[in-house]
Amino acid sequence: MSSEEETSLTSSTSCSSSPPSTSLPPASHFIGRKEDIVKAGRVTKMVNGCRDILVLHHQGQLHAMDVRCYHSGGPLQNGDIEEFNGRLCIVCPWHKYKITLAEGEGLYQAVDNPTAKPLRTHWCSKGVKQRIHKVTEVNRNVYVTLNNSSEAMESDRYQTERYRTGLREAPSKPKSNE
């Protein structure tokens, strides 16, 4: 684990600092003890000195994704989790975009016929927009393996040092909907 990795929990608990080193998955990064993550619900962490991720526990499952929303950089660690069309999503607190926890797909409601009354809608996918990372649990230690797919994803643009510097200099606020 890199010394640059810093964990932040959304509750007042803190993760154990050093994991036992048995059966570590390759290229994995220690996030914390499972019980600490379950208790906190959400953990944010800089992984491998280059990626800000969110690890969350919901309905017995652990998920990991880029922490900044693909739309405009909203803080997903503050988003609610809701089900849409049978799929669990995190809802960005800034403009309410819905992102599936499992795939990082952006979901939206499309209107079937704008002239029909009442309006009927159905759920559609914009495709994968948010980079999802792999979570592994070994002996109740939780690790994340970064998704290094070369396919660009929209959430990547908020993972640059330039963006982080901008955040440090100006408080993070919702931007107008784009």
Ligand code: FES
């Ligand atoms: S920043 Fe997430 S919905 Fe706009």
